Amino acid sequence: MLNKRILYIEDDADIGAWVKEDLSRRGYAVNWLTSGDRAAQYAEAADLVILDVMLPGLDGFTVGQRLKKTAPHLPILMLSARTAVDDKLQGLQFADDYLTKPFHPDELAARVEVLLRRYGSAASQALQLGHITVDIGGNLIIDSRSGEEIALTGKQLQIFMYLLKHANRILTKEQIYEAVWGEPYIEGDKTLNVHIRHLREKIELDPSVPVLIETIRGIGYRVKL
Amino acid sequence: MKFRNSLLFTYLLIVLLAILLLPILFPLLSIALNTVLLGDDEPNMYRNGVWLEQMWHQEARQLAGADDEAISRRLTELKEKYEQASVFWVDAQGKTRLALPKDLGIPDQWTPSYTIQFMKEHYDADPFTTVAFIGNSRDKGFMVFQVDRSVIQTSSEQLSEKRDHLFIVVALVILCLFLFISWIFIYRLRKRLLGLEVAMTSPTENGIPKSIEVNNPDEIGRLEQAFNAMIRQLELGRKREQEEEQLRRQLIANLSHDLRTPLTSIRSHAYSLKQENLSEQGMQSVELIDHKIGYLAELIDNLLSYTLLSAGKYPYRPEPTDMVRLLRTILAHWYPAFERKGFTVELELPESAVVCRVDPMWIERILDNLLQNVLRHARTGRYLSVRLEPEGGQAAIRLEDRGPGMNGKSLNQGAGIGLTIVQLMLKEMQLKWEVKSDCGGTRMAIAGLRLNEI
Incomplete structure (x- = not known):
């Protein structure tokens, strides 16, 4: 497998060196810059950008916004040492994810992985999930015991893929409905529940005890990888 | 400021003008009117009795030596000049020679007694009558000039009436002019003061009124x-x-x-x-x-x-917010943390949307602090319940854990500032904050969330 390339912009030498080493050890090719001035140049060759908010010269928000303009499909993860009250919203408006310092290295790695998967860079990968194999790029779901394809309806597939793209995260009913149907969720609507039930009947071994798609009572659903 | 530019100066000027000028003005006006009227008018033929008497006697004197015909001609001429008068003459024999107009009601032949009666009746009476002997001697007879006193009076009275009338009109005009000037003065003062008031009470978008243009250097x-x-x-x-x-x-x-x-x-x-x-x-x-x-x-x-909040630098921006969605999103974010610690999380939300007018950022911040607290201090209970309960026109968020309670020693480990922030924010949002805590757990409620009227 080709190493995923990460553009990492951080001015603190200590943290920068350490994160670069940690991510490299996890199998990523890390390009570390200490300022955002030449970020656009390197962005083309990157699959993901990790961006610190406080940078000398151009600050992280400006750099990030510029990058989003030139390369809208490049996921950006913001690292901030600022306080949450201050600029959480401003940072999240363009960034795909947001992590406050002092972040945990495992947390960073997990977020990077999720972001890469969401942006399809990990698409070629075939995912093994319980008894099924999922080919994300080809939108194929195969029962690995028999090798047969499990046929899903369009909405079922969309729901499942959305859950997979945001694996390990709890997605609320609102989030899923609005992402799949593209219209505002009306509280109390049972459509999603019905679709999930049908989806489970197809992919779960025992639909009454679902293991692939987990229900978080009152909140939403989650697919754990 | 120069005194000449001041409002006081203008005011004093108007008052002085009124006080000083008015008393002088009326006599002046009177004189002016007289000159104008008299100068303009033709001399009045009937202006007064004395003048007419003199005129008549002079005419009589001039007729000295004239024969009867000349006298009659002259009288006819005079009658033409004084149209409103009656003239006649009587010769030495007492015979009426010429009467203009003819129907004067006088006898053709004057007796001495009638003459005396005539003189008596017409002395200082109406019509005005003057009698003059013709020529220098008294043997030529006499000539009489009669005119209604009203003619004499009217002419002088007309003049004085006209003058009085004009006087009143001009005086009124001048008084009105004064009134107008003082009204203008007060009106302009008032207008500027009101303009100032408007300028002071209409702030621009930054909350500060605009500065105004200064035109007059007065008060x-x-x-x-x-x-x-x-x-x-x-x-x-x-x-x-x-x-x-x-x-x-x-x-x-x-x-x-x-x-x-x-x-x-x-x-x-x-x-x-x-x-x-x-x-x-x-x-x-x-x-x-x-x-x-x-x-x-x-x-x-x-x-x-806390620093930002207590300095009032963290703005509260309420907007219609679906609390069901907000709570679900916040809980989705926190769930993994509770899951890792082995908590049972129960979230009970109404089936339909509960829209309140709040700042979602603030609610999130408050719940972050409360949930962080539960996570840290109620670990032993391994239980969290979050409920949203609409009650009448309001809604309440209820949190429950089964930790050792707030009086337990866990509290001493720095829960202070997080809860202080929660209290500060709730106070700012005008929400009620209820806490019941015992060794079996803590129940907290944020109550008084007003539902947004649709």
Whole structure:
């Protein structure tokens, strides 16, 4: 497998060196810059950008916004040492994810992985999930015991893929409905529940005890990888 | 300010004009009118009795030596000149020779007794009558000139009436002029004062009224200048305040950065340490370091939030917000953390949307603090329940845990600032905050969330 390339912009030498080493050890090719001035140049060759908010010269928000303009499909993860009250919203408006310092290295790695998967860079990968194999790029779901394809309806597939793209995260009913149907969720609507039930009947071994798609009572659903 | 430019000066001028000029004005006016009227009029033929008498006697004298015919001709001429008069003459024999007009009601032949009666009747009576002997001697007879007194009176009375009339009109005009001038004076004062009031009470978008244009250097002009100076001061103050706020925010951001950067460093190195072959005790120490770093970061965040909040620099922007969705999103975010600690999380939300007018950022911040608290201090209970309960026109968020309660020793470990922030924010949002805590757990409620009227 080709190493995923990460553009990492951080001015603190200590943290920068350490994160670069940690991510490299996890199998990523890390390009570390200490300022955002030449970020656009390197962005083309990157699959993901990790961006610190406080940078000398151009600050992280400006750099990030510029990058989003030139390369809208490049996921950006913001690292901030600022306080949450201050600029959480401003940072999240363009960034795909947001992590406050002092972040945990495992947390960073997990977020990077999720972001890469969401942006399809990990698409070629075939995912093994319980008894099924999922080919994300080809939108194929195969029962690995028999090798047969499990046929899903369009909405079922969309729901499942959305859950997979945001694996390990709890997605609320609102989030899923609005992402799949593209219209505002009306509280109390049972459509999603019905679709999930049908989806489970197809992919779960025992639909009454679902293991692939987990229900978080009152909140939403989650697919754990 | 020069006195000449002041309102006081203008006012005094008007008053002085009124006081000094009016008494002088009337006599002056009277004189002026007389000259104008008399100068303009033709001399009146019937202007008064004395004049007519003199005229008549002179005419009679001039007829000395004239024969009867000449006298009659002259009288006819005079009658033509004095149309409104009656003239006649009587010769020495007492015979009426000429009467113009003819029907004067006088006898053709005058007896001495009638003559005396005529003189008696007409002396100082109406019509005005003057009798003159013709020529220098008295043997030629006499001639009589009669005219209605009303003619004489009317002419002089007309003149005086006309004068009085004009006098009143001109006087009224002048009085009105004074009234008008004082009205203009007061009206302009009033208009400027009201304009000033409008300028003071209509602030622009930055909350400060606009400065106004100063046209007159008088008292109100000075007031306007003072007002403008005040506006400048306000604007300066506002600018300074904004700069200070900017500085404060910058300072807090920097402080946060400066504190968190080394913490990140420490955490990463602690992580490196964990990869080493450590004894169990060493491992525990590293875990503790990691835990404390998280706590410290949170404390920094709270401290800075508190600074912003207490300085009123964290604006509250309420908007219609679906509490069901908001709570679900927040809980989705927190669920994994509770899951890791083995909590049972129960979330009970109404089936339909509950829209309240709140700032979602604030609610999130409050719940973050409360949930963080539950996570840290109610670990032993392993239970969290979050409910949203609409009650009448309001809604309440209820949190319940089965920890040791707030009086337990867990509280002493720095829950303080997080809850203080919650209290501050709830007070600002005008929400009720209820806490019941015992050794079986803590029940908290945020009540009084007003439903948004649709």
